Amino acid sequence: MLAAKAQNWSESSHRFLKLCADSGNVEACYTLGMIRFYCLQNRGSGASLMAKAAISSHASALYSLAVIQFNGSGGTKSDKDLHAGVALCARAAFLGHIDALRELGHCLQDGYGVKQNIAEGRRFLVQANTRELAIVLAANPSAVSPSSWLTCNPHRHAAGGGCPLLSDFGCNVPAPEAHPANQFLSEWFWGRNGGIPGPGLRLCSHSGCGRPETRRHEFRRCSVCGAVNYCSRACQALDWKLRHKVECTPAERWADEDGENEDNDMVNGEEAMEES
Template identity: 80%
Template sequence: MVLSRASQKTFAIRAKNWTESAHRFLKQCSDAGNVEACYTLGMIRFYCLQNRGSGASLMAKAAICSHAPALYSLAVIQFNGSGGSKNDKDLRAGVALCARAAFLGHIDALRELGHCLQDGYGVRQNITEGRRFLVQANARELAAVLSSEAASSVAASRSCLTWNTHPPHHRHVTGSGCPLLSDFGCNIPAPEAHPASQFLAEWFEARGGSPGNGLRLCSHVGCGRPETRRHEFRRCSVCGAVNYCSRACQALDWKLRHKMDCAPVERWLDDNGDVADDVADDIMEES
């Protein structure tokens, strides 16, 4: 009973502390029906231990219980055909899983679904509905961050919004800021990544920052997912230096940092000197 109700923080295991005992503990919790343990162990087995079948089964077990991160992760697997070949992609299944996770309020799923609708990717194109989902994702992201800050001390909450005093064409976005308001010169703390994503990032960082065998990691710092085959992830068509497991990660990383690294900012400025909102939609291609 205790193991089945353990919280997400209980499974925030650091990759450097990974042992067989930690593995057994997660398995005991997942066997007890703890959905967070199922998801975390599923991600670790699928991406780190390369036990694809067991990892996917554990994530599916969590998804059946309406665990939004598990639903979204399975959607990413379907979109990319992860663990299989390029022909194993199932875009419709990915959209269906994304829609379920979005219904449960998962922000990345909302953003991914919005891009799918805008692009007609795995679903009939509906630009208006796609933009509505993207706006909803941004609103939920802001609400989640502000709610988290409100729960902290008054002093911390007063400092959660810091306005950049530079002119608009000299804005600078740091890696620690939330991408939502970066276009307006306002930085707020970025939402903390899920413990499973943190584990993945630490796991591969300890192994030289690469999954090996010519595989690449998703370039969004809050993700941690690696490719399971070469050229699985999409890359930036301008610089070719960054890769993303999903459109959601691409859109977030673009606003967070990549729009400053990819090309001279002047290339993306509109007549008012602001970064065009739809630039990120036009610079991705599949490898």
């Protein structure tokens, strides 16, 4: 897997990734597509490279294009295409992409871009968590204590770097490792701009994401505290389990500086994030 580093980014590394992409390396297409779209703000070229990877059934590329469609990234609020986002997400989920499974599950539960089907949505959420656990066990069987299989504690919160799964499983696993492209985005924006991608813009609050807003108020906020924002329901679900569940405190109704809040994107953390 290609792993470009933001701190070492240069024209030569850009050319190398482009050569790899031109030679048909789908991972290079996806990684360079993400870098161009979000970091270099070359939206057209970046989206085209991600689409090239998606055509080759690259699950992360399909999911990233879904996030772009859900948010209307690179355009205006009216450029959102929820149906296209769901279709791309479904394809990525079919390929086993965990975030896509989680995103599709929340879309089905909420009726977001697709006809509401709560039972089917929960099935996708269970599948996402099952795959998440299976990956951890395959990589490190000792990551989950055997006793956790026998003890169900649905009220347990995240501790340290662990990520509590469904209360049906009652176990705790390490946080999933971010894709190199997402690691690059995080390093790029935190290393160069202190986590501020541009005037009035915000990064996704999930530490494993790194996606920035491409316009003001593009991402959804937690409607309880208003202190965090997310590019997707999947990122919101993960951050809720990893961190925000123990940090979120109700606050007085927050107001946007210029009144341009995209209200339909706000989600209550407790209602949207519980997957059990």
